[in-house]
Amino acid sequence: MALDQETMQGLLETVSRFVRERLKPLEHQVADEDAIPPDVRREIAELGLFGLSIPEEFGGLGLTMEEEVQVAFELGKTSPAFRSLVGTNNGIGSQGLILDGTEEQKRRYLPRLASGELISSFALTEPEAGSDAASLKTMATRVNGGYAINGTKRFITNAPHAGLFTVFARTDPEQPGARGVSAFLVEAGTPGLILGPNDRKMGQKGSHTCDVIFEDCHVPADALLGEREGQGFRTAMKVLDRGRLHISAICVAMAERLIEDSLRYAMERKQFGQPIAEFQLVQAMLADSRTEAYAARCMVLETARRKDRLEDVATEAACSKLFASEMVGRVADRAVQIHGGAGYMADYGVERFYRDARLFRIYEGTSQIQQLVIARNMAKELS
Missing domain, CATH: 2.40.110.10 (Butyryl-CoA Dehydrogenase, subunit A, domain 2)
Structure with a gap:
């Protein structure tokens, strides 16, 4: 069920503020300790982020696909560990149960997944x-x-x-x-x-x-x-479109975070008596990153809207995941280059995102699997 515009805007602003004020300051700590603080998990649960896609009747927010990716555009602007904590509850961990579970199974588990009681x-x-x-x-x-x-x-x-x-x-x-x-x-x-x-x-x-x-x-x-x-594999395949779109949105968000950080650094860092943002080769890297991130954002939003209209988006979801996951890798590489030596140092966090981004091309189906899905679906459509 779609939220009214005012409620949805309030949710996005709340998540954005939570990411900016609470999660971003913890990024180095989470990386160093390889753990999310327990009190942060409780706060994430209180915000309802464990139940974004779970129906309201089971305690979730029941967001549409378009609404979910908009939340992901905000939640993905920080360490992916925070997103990963709630990701399975909203995606592959709950959607199979929502689609193919019995009513008793739904009542037994979905409310506890939505509240974050169960991971x-x-x-x-x-x-x-x-x-x-x-x-x-x-x-x-x-x-x-x-x-x-x-x-x-x-x-x-x-x-x-x-x-x-x-x-x-x-x-x-x-x-x-x-x-x-x-x-x-x-x-x-x-x-x-x-x-x-x-x-x-x-x-x-x-x-x-x-x-x-x-x-x-x-x-x-x-x-x-x-x-x-005998229904298990079909269940797994049915949840992939939503999962691939969610991951695509997270890739867009990480790319936008890296672009923002790179632009700020380029405008502050001076060489040859002027900010490096004044040099055209640096501008080209920033422009290419912004263009690719914008293209990925448009792909994800359009595919999400089509999915909400109950259209078959298997090909488009694979296209989005392929492009967005490859795109964020290129953006992360440019971000390191723009930061120069500082980009290779842990203090700035850019090298961490560079490593984090690499996984997106592997899980929820590798880039090569996305290519096969797209090509095979094209052949089916033609025949």
Whole structure:
């Protein structure tokens, strides 16, 4: 349900002020300590950011896709660790439940996800199944009263803090590829669910991932998402458009933050007796960055509006994610160049964003997967 204009504007101003006054001053601390302070998590919950896309009837804000990306344009102007904390609750961690869960499953989990009481985690990727998600090997075998899950998931975002895992496992070994895959709602603390050590990553400190291992992890029959086997892969694919648009919006926001920081530095930093912003080659880098960020913003907003009109935007969402994630990498590189030696130093934070930005070209589907999706959909449309 779309918010009225005044309410939506108030929400955007609140998030913008929270990012500017509360989150930006903590960026170095979060990077150094690799942790978000607990009191900040409580404040994020109080603002309702864990439930942006969850329907109002379950305690969320029920934002449209266009409204969600507008919030992401503000929330993404700081360390991506803060966005990552709420991202799965609003995206892949809740949308499958919203789309395909039973009413009982929705009532049991969605209010707790919307409030931030539960952090969700999307357990799809495996050591030998990343881009080829249909080849996953984790098995869910029927046993009396439920299923026994065995297998290993890798690079699972928010797993160290998650209270609820959406786990994808093969329930029919006779069905090849996607058709034999089902999704399960597994609560943290379930016997047989084991967490590996936190991964050491190139960037995005404060956002945690780890392996999730299942060793005869017994779950009841009603843990099966939608209480239907063989629907898991379809569920995963259905939530991707929203997830890709959300990530695209975050890329736009990070790019705009880097452009703002670069412009300010260029106007203050003097060489040869004048600000470096007066030099045309520096101006060219700033202009290219602004142009590309603006193009990405327009792509994301237009695709979000089309999605809200219930149009099929699989191709456009892939285009947005491909362009925006590649774009922010170029903008981050130019930002380091504009800052010169200072851009390579940790004190300015530009090198941190340079490392943080690199992940956007990998998760929610690599750039190469986006290219395949776009090209294949083009061929289908022509035929």
